Amino acid sequence: MLHAEGPLLTIDVSARETTETDIDDELETFIGGRGVATKLAHDRIPFDADPFGPENRAYLATGPLQMSEMSFTGRMSMTGLSPLTDGLVSTNAGGYLSRNFADTGYSVVEITGASDELLAIHVTDEGIEFEAVPDLEGAAVPDVTDYMNERRDLDAENLVTVGPAGENLVRYACVMTYDSRAFGRGGLGAVLGSKNVKCVTFEGDSSPDIEMDEDVQSAVHRDAATSDDMMRRQGTTQGTEFINDNFSLPTRYFEKYHFEHADEIGGDAVEEKKYKKAACSVCAFACKLPTRDEERGVETEGPEFETVFSFGSNCEVDDVVDVMKSNELCDRYGLDTISAGNAVAAYLAAEDEFGNAELVHETVEKIARREGIGDTLAEGIGRFADELGVRDYTVKNMEFAAHDGRVLHGQGLSYAVANRGGDHMYSTTLRVEYSGEVDPEGLEGKPAIVRRREDHAAFRDSGIVCAFAGGTGLITEDQHELLFGCDYEDLLEVGGRVVELERHFNNKRGMNREDDALPYDLPGIEDALDEYYELRGWNDDGTVPDETVGEYAQAD
Numbered sequence: 001m002l003h004a005e006g007p008l009l010t011i012d013v014s015a016r017e018t019t020e021t022d023i024d025d026e027l028e029t030f031i032g033g034r035g036v037a038t039k040l041a042h043d044r045i046p047f048d049a050d051p052f053g054p055e056n057r058a059y060l061a062t063g064p065l066q067m068s069e070m071s072f073t074g075r076m077s078m079t080g081l082s083p084l085t086d087g088l089v090s091t092n093a094g095g096y097l098s099r100n101f102a103d104t105g106y107s108v109v110e111i112t113g114a115s116d117e118l119l120a121i122h123v124t125d126e127g128i129e130f131e132a133v134p135d136l137e138g139a140a141v142p143d144v145t146d147y148m149n150e151r152r153d154l155d156a157e158n159l160v161t162v163g164p165a166g167e168n169l170v171r172y173a174c175v176m177t178y179d180s181r182a183f184g185r186g187g188l189g190a191v192l193g194s195k196n197v198k199c200v201t202f203e204g205d206s207s208p209d210i211e212m213d214e215d216v217q218s219a220v221h222r223d224a225a226t227s228d229d230m231m232r233r234q235g236t237t238q239g240t241e242f243i244n245d246n247f248s249l250p251t252r253y254f255e256k257y258h259f260e261h262a263d264e265i266g267g268d269a270v271e272e273k274k275y276k277k278a279a280c281s282v283c284a285f286a287c288k289l290p291t292r293d294e295e296r297g298v299e300t301e302g303p304e305f306e307t308v309f310s311f312g313s314n315c316e317v318d319d320v321v322d323v324m325k326s327n328e329l330c331d332r333y334g335l336d337t338i339s340a341g342n343a344v345a346a347y348l349a350a351e352d353e354f355g356n357a358e359l360v361h362e363t364v365e366k367i368a369r370r371e372g373i374g375d376t377l378a379e380g381i382g383r384f385a386d387e388l389g390v391r392d393y394t395v396k397n398m399e400f401a402a403h404d405g406r407v408l409h410g411q412g413l414s415y416a417v418a419n420r421g422g423d424h425m426y427s428t429t430l431r432v433e434y435s436g437e438v439d440p441e442g443l444e445g446k447p448a449i450v451r452r453r454e455d456h457a458a459f460r461d462s463g464i465v466c467a468f469a470g471g472t473g474l475i476t477e478d479q480h481e482l483l484f485g486c487d488y489e490d491l492l493e494v495g496g497r498v499v500e501l502e503r504h505f506n507n508k509r510g511m512n513r514e515d516d517a518l519p520y521d522l523p524g525i526e527d528a529l530d531e532y533y534e535l536r537g538w539n540d541d542g543t544v545p546d547e548t549v550g551e552y553a554q555a556d
């Protein structure tokens with residue numbers, strides 16, 4: 001089976017020491033990316049670790065496809081113990097980092113400990129350097145890029161950085177790369193912040209040579225370049241009006257299912273503000289969305305559909321430039337737009353201030369700096385809902401994505417069981433429900449669908465393949481088999497192991513069936529959970545038997 005190559009680099013920022021470890025066995029079993037990082041995190045982060053403690057570890061990892069010249073591979077994965085969910089999370093960013101990271105020759109970089117001063121870490125194929133960067137305290141993301149550009153001649157595509165939100169331990173702070181691409185969900189920016197790591201840079205010329213099927217690479221690349229998929233013009237916003245009209249676009253902090261001004265912030269409105277095409281490394285599909293409004297001086301990349309929901313409909317903000325402004329602020333300060341938008345929407349609900357875009361923007365700044373109400377909102381909805389007297393619309397403290405589980409019942413089940421909580425990317429069951437392949441209503445047959453799609457997502461994030469390759473059908477199961485040199489079912493088996501290790505780690509932190517709970521009624525959910533656990537061979541309390549995990553990881 002195709003897998004990433006290269007050693008693990010461990011960087012202990014307390015001792016300012018580095019070590020290299022051969023992880024060939026782990027790479028052969030877990031491919032790379034989310035898979036191998038989850039295996040390492042499971043075995044190396046203590047089960048009782050404090051997410052903000054020096055014992056937590058953050059992993060950056062590539063897969064084998066980052067050594068290709070094929071579209072849909074400009075991605076990187078990051079893993080660690082989340083300060084938001086209190087469980088293991090992986091998160092995935094595009095941009096141009098993956099090739100520079102691979103050029104260092106490492107397959108995985110692990111950061112542990114905690115520095116006593118603010119640090120930049122420079123990783124190259126010729127050595128690792130620690131640089132104290134006191135001048136970058138509180139710096140916004142683009143200012144870190146400028147600093148590294150002036151001082152070290154490094155570009156935005158060479159680095160990951162945290163903004164003020166990460167330094168201030170906002171529980172949903174991102175790690176940013178290329179100024180506008182985010183390792184978004186689960187607060188790993190706050191994990192780097194807790195380690196006093198502001199920035200990590202990557203450069204070199206030692207990318208391993210990995211052979212893979214040339215015909216498939218060419219076919220995928222050609223199809224990506226010639227596709228007439230609407231996503232190439234409008235990115236993920238292309239479905240906004242369709243979803244609002246036919247399913248649900250949560251509005252007024254989930255109070256309503258439809259937004260009457262969806263067309264003012266959706267795909268056409270975003271496309272009008274788009275001023276050029278943009279992509280990730282080597283990707284000819286180029287679905288990204290650089291937008292600007294000269295009159296108001298707003299320039300950003302996006303909003304993507306999730307931000308149209310979180311800062312648009314859910315806040316009842318009906319001006320696309322206001323949504324762009326929220327997006328720009330989140331990128332600048334290093335905040336996950338889904339969690340931040342939902343947190344702001346909850347605050348607007350408490351204050352009866354829906355539609356007040358000025359207050360939205362002020363509140364984002366306060367969250368990033370933990371000023372006033374921002375200090376409360378920075379904890380995430382699950383931790384502040386009672387104090388503000390609002391309903392807790394999260395699963396495992398993770399704020400929901402747009403796709404409404406009250407309407408897409410399979411997606412609702414997938415939110416309930418996802419190891420990352422109320423997020424859509426760990427199974428994307430929404431796709432078969434939107435497309436009509438399966439009836440969105442009801443849970444019959446859905447546990448098996450959720451399980452298969454979770455396993456696919458975990459393998460995909462290990463490969464690493466962009467999620468939009470599957471969503472557009474531009475990489476087929478047959479092509480995956482040819483690329484990875486094995487049956488598709490074997491790839492799903494790898495994905496299943498990754499899901500199981502995440503679950504087992506979370507179990508050891510006390511999470512179980514009670515945490516697989518939705519904040520609304522979903523008829524049949526208890527039977528569906530029974531069926532889902534049985535399909536996976538887990539206990540009926542939602543825990544993984546130690547002996548199952550013991551076959552390929554450290555069970556206790």
Ligand code: SF4
Nearest residue numbers: 279280283286287466
């Ligand atoms: S499809 Fe879009 S998000 Fe995915 S790699 Fe290509 S440009 Fe990046």
